[in-house]
Amino acid sequence: MDKRTKITSILRQIAEKPIDPAPDESLFESGLLDSFSIQDLMNALETEFGISIPDNDRRPMKFDSIERIEAYLKSRS
Amino acid sequence: MAYLRALGCYLPSRVVDNAEIASLVGVDPAWLLRATGIAQRRFASPEESVATLGALAAKDCLDTAAISGAEVGLILVSSGSSERRFPGPATEIAAALVPAGIAAGTPAIDLPLASAGSLFGLSLAASLCRDYRNVLVIGTEVMSRAVRLDPTGRDTAILFGDGAGACLVSAETGFARVVDSVIHSDGEFASALRLDLDGPLHMDGRTIILQAAPKIPRAILEVLDRNSAKAGEIGTFVMHQANLNLIARVAQSLGVPVSRFFCNVERYGNTSSASLLIAAAEWWRESGQRMEAPIVLAAFGAGLNWGALLAAPYTG
Numbered sequence: 001m002d003k004r005t006k007i008t009s010i011l012r013q014i015a016e017k018p019i020d021p022a023p024d025e026s027l028f029e030s031g032l033l034d035s036f037s038i039q040d041l042m043n044a045l046e047t048e049f050g051i052s053i054p055d056n057d058r059r060p061m062k063f064d065s066i067e068r069i070e071a072y073l074k075s076r077s
Numbered sequence: 078m079a080y081l082r083a084l085g086c087y088l089p090s091r092v093v094d095n096a097e098i099a100s101l102v103g104v105d106p107a108w109l110l111r112a113t114g115i116a117q118r119r120f121a122s123p124e125e126s127v128a129t130l131g132a133l134a135a136k137d138c139l140d141t142a143a144i145s146g147a148e149v150g151l152i153l154v155s156s157g158s159s160e161r162r163f164p165g166p167a168t169e170i171a172a173a174l175v176p177a178g179i180a181a182g183t184p185a186i187d188l189p190l191a192s193a194g195s196l197f198g199l200s201l202a203a204s205l206c207r208d209y210r211n212v213l214v215i216g217t218e219v220m221s222r223a224v225r226l227d228p229t230g231r232d233t234a235i236l237f238g239d240g241a242g243a244c245l246v247s248a249e250t251g252f253a254r255v256v257d258s259v260i261h262s263d264g265e266f267a268s269a270l271r272l273d274l275d276g277p278l279h280m281d282g283r284t285i286i287l288q289a290a291p292k293i294p295r296a297i298l299e300v301l302d303r304n305s306a307k308a309g310e311i312g313t314f315v316m317h318q319a320n321l322n323l324i325a326r327v328a329q330s331l332g333v334p335v336s337r338f339f340c341n342v343e344r345y346g347n348t349s350s351a352s353l354l355i356a357a358a359e360w361w362r363e364s365g366q367r368m369e370a371p372i373v374l375a376a377f378g379a380g381l382n383w384g385a386l387l388a389a390p391y392t393g
Contacts, residue, residue, distance in 0.1 A: 028283065035282040035283050035285075035286045036286060036322050036323075036326070038283050038286065038287060039286055039287060039290045039326065042287065042290075055263070055288060055291065055292065056265060058284075058287040058288060058291070059284065059287070060281075060283040060284055060287065
């Protein structure tokens with residue numbers, strides 16, 4: 001499974017519905033993620049990709065779209 | 078050695094339910110309850126201020142402690158919603174407590190920290206009581222005047238309420254011994270939660286959750302680890318009452334049932350720095366003013382500031 005597919009799978013689990021956001025679609029403005037599900041996203045990314053996201057990186061804009069999540073994961077690889 | 082000697086609180090009499098708030102800000106009351114766990118909050122009357130609320134909570138605490146106000150050597154007052162830039166409410170509260178025996182001239186210090194202020198006050202008091210013997214810590218807020226009660230203030234207006242809490246920290250005796258505390262600050266996210274001089278309250282909820290969710294359990298584990306204690310050994314956790322979701326997530330991170338967390342956010346909403354002491358006061362009274370297992374107090378708020386305090390039962 002490639003990285004984008006994994007991210008989409010995580011987002012579907014958190015949203016608890018079969019969402020299919022465009023890569024550049026805002027996950028917050030579209031209502032796909034709320035204030036609390038973003039913390040679930042952090043936990044899932046840490047588990048799935050074997051990383052620890054430091055507090056200073058925990059900024060909503062870094063995780064506001066699939067493309068931004070991909071960019072963040074790339075910066076950590 | 079420092080002890081928690083007594084707790085007290087004061088809540089304004091006006092109950093504001095979700096139907097009233099929802100109609101002002103344009104949301105569904107059922108959604109409001111579901112999203113926040115808050116069913117109602119209290120609003121101060123026009124005649125009340127952070128100082129009058131704080132003085133009533135302090136009086137309640139002193140009455141419960143059954144000591145003369147003259148024995149209080151220092152007053153620490155946390156408030157993020159003070160009506161003016163300076164002086165803060167501390168000296169007004171001290172003056173209002175003179176009839177309760179507080180000596181004129183007793184030093185009174187403001188801690189304008191908002192939500193973590195009471196926890197910081199308790200931590201400071203635990204050290205300062207060596208010099209001042211009995212330190213009265215007060216958290217008092219009129220948050221209803223810091224938010225916009227219209228659709229433009231929807232994200233914050235639904236959360237906050239007014240109230241005050243107080244705790245007497247003593248070098249002499251108490252129902253609990255303060256074992257240890259940790260406090261931390263991080264200005265990197267200072268703009269995410271703030272009340273500018275011309276208001277209203279600004280809160281970037283996503284950033285705050287992303288910071289609070291890991292920092293609170295980490296602080297709790299820090300104070301526990303430092304004292305070779307485990308989360309499972311704690312009888313009750315009393316946390317800043319921000320909302321039920323955050324409290325549940327902290328419980329989950331610590332691996333303890335959420336039932337171990339005392340909650341009253343459904344009745345009072347988020348009363349910022351007052352919430353920790355109001356919750357602690359209600360927990361203490363519901364427990365018959367007795368403790369059988371260690372407790373942890375924890376808070377997080379603007380600054381960012383956060384921390385945790387561990388206290389163990391003390392029977393003298």
